[in-house]
């Protein structure tokens with residue numbers, strides 16, 4: 359896909375990695391819809407930064423825990439600027455929990471936000487595109503392929519998102535390619551600092567966290583290539599090789 363002049367919707371696009379995705383797409387010449395949940399001010403800043411690349415950008419709020427809001431987001435995006443040809447499902451939560459201490463609330467929130475929302479968004483995206491070319495990229499985690507003991511509901515929701523990626527790729531071919539980017543450590547969780555990140559990457563073969571451009575380059579690669587679908591691209595510095 360030639361990205362310049364096309365439209366992308368990035369969920370959770372206001373802050374952190376979502377913002378990096380938005381700005382990489384804007385730099386590539388794409389108009390962008392910056393979806394956000396709570397971060398209204400950050401979303402406006404991201405929109406302003408995106409516009410500096412000479413593209414159109416708007417922010418749209420939706421609580422992706424609510425099925426109705428997820429269901430109508432692509433339609434609202436289409437009404438606010440134009441129908442997106444690219445959907446990046448980046449919004450997620452990452453809350454600890456093992457088999458013993460994961461409660462129903464932790465479980466349900468992960469499945470609603472990390473799995474049900476991408477499903478509903480992809481469904482309406484495909485319906486609205488109605489045979490025109492499109493791309494979906496789901497942001498997952500190497501843990502989805504190599505589960506450990508921690509982050510039970512998170513891992514299961516992302517593992518199901520990997521399976522969803524493969525099923526959607528098959529059903530939506532040939533006009534829509536659906537892929538996943540499986541990340542390792544990039545940014546520390548919002549409640550942790552850089553020292554935490556430094557510690558957890560010591561076992562990773564790359565011996566460091568990913569640079570944000572290494573992640574956004576992988577996104578652009580997947581979007582530009584029309585012959586890759588149903589793929590899960592690990593961009594984790596080899597973290598999956600040393601798990602367990």
Ligand SMILES: NC(=O)c1ccc[n+]([C@@H]2O[C@H](COP(=O)([O-])OP(=O)(O)OC[C@H]3O[C@@H](n4cnc5c(N)ncnc54)[C@H](OP(=O)(O)O)[C@@H]3O)[C@@H](O)[C@H]2O)c1
Pocket residue numbers: 369370371372373374375376393394395396397398420421422423447448449450451452471497498499500541542543544545546547548
């Ligand atoms: N950071 C990493 O190192 C890392 C590692 C592996 C995988 N990943 C994956 O990469 C993606 C981005 O990571 P990140 O660290 O940048 O994510 P993040 O900061 O944890 O969250 C991304 C965004 O998700 C949105 N969100 C959460 N719940 C929502 C809800 N109910 N409704 C609407 N939006 C909601 C939030 O938007 P608001 O702030 O607007 O509420 C938030 O900004 C995620 O899918 C994550 O699992 C990240």
